[in-house]
Amino acid sequence: MKKISILGCGWLGKPLAISFLEEGFAVKGSTTSKEKMATLASVGVEPYLVNISKFKEVNAFLTSDILIVAITSKDVAGFENLVSQITNSPIQKVIFISSTSVYPRINKIMAEEDVLDENNPLVKIENLFRKNTFFKSTIIRFAGLFGGERHPGNWFKGGRKIPQPKGFVNMIHREDCIAIIHEIINQNCWNETFNACATHHPTREEFYVNARNSKGLEAPIFEKNEKYEWKIISSSKLENVLGYSFIYDDLLSI
Template identity: 25%
Template structure:
């Protein structure tokens, strides 16, 4: 059994560890020698690939059971640069075979405004993220739009220590990495019925409450002040995958992260 992880970041590492423990051969791409050496130590087969320039990985097999695609559609890149990057990714994917691909996108694709956003929302989408999703929409591919990702050493309060917080009134559309890993595993091993799923914890407390809870739990300093700006009430609905998989979250609320 083989899994391919394109763009092996934090989530990719957790998935790699899971499947190595299951006896899979795990192949991954990254963009630096340092990261390659680290992933090799975990037991992965690794290639350094810059998909802005390349569209083949000659040293890898051409048949995989699963593909986890977490190539980033970075905000620092232009739409044209993202289009070029994912054209290369697409060309590579067309020349390998696999049973199922999961692409990790972001709920940042939805506009920052009041409303409840389901997977069917199609107005005013972030062009950069939308282009990336469209480029890799193949048969046996499902898109996971991830909420704000936390867990392990990624703690929300840490980013606001002794700083002014201007987003405290906004709703938390977050998810814990442990739930992301479990939903990826189930997504690979289940015949999913829809092309796109939002992945967010079921509860959406204000970000201020999450900061206060995580600061107390992990002994971080509080923000120097809360000065709300742009207090839109954006809520991303992640109920579709919960219902389809009958999934029970390990972390129902970001207050528990």
């Protein structure tokens, strides 16, 4: 039985853990909340209390074959300590969940080899995993996340204005996130970096008007007279290398 550890069993990590349990993996999962440990245990996950910013040893949690890092922390020092512990653990392979926020808005289609925003701490954190030779790692840069209780129609409430209405949407559904992670493991695809984003890119105005309408909410308010800045995230490498087809690709029909 393969053992997998998932650092961060929240909106993405918990259903991901359940999906691996259904495939027969032994799954260890972490949370920073004592209250959530019982919930993880109730679905069959072996729960651990882990906060990488507290610099505690997590040897038992890292006693697995594969580690998936699915936390939102951007604590570079915390990740340096974590990578050091992984180096001295049985972990052989790591998937690090990053974000397409590493790309600046420079009005072009962005692929994995394009310029990054060097001020974004995720760039430094990605490199901690990428440059370590004691384990294999693959970086997934997910676009904007939605699915489940996370519905775009609920964003920008309270009169908040949505910026860049003529820019383009870069989004990915949670079910696609989970499926892509499984594909990387199933296809043994390591030491790679992938963008992961639906291939449909409506304008932000189209997308958020549609999202509000789908929930019967008032129309969104958009910023005006901004400098026009956009980016479109390309998932061509993901599609070509993994042969992946998105489950939720038409962002206006979901």
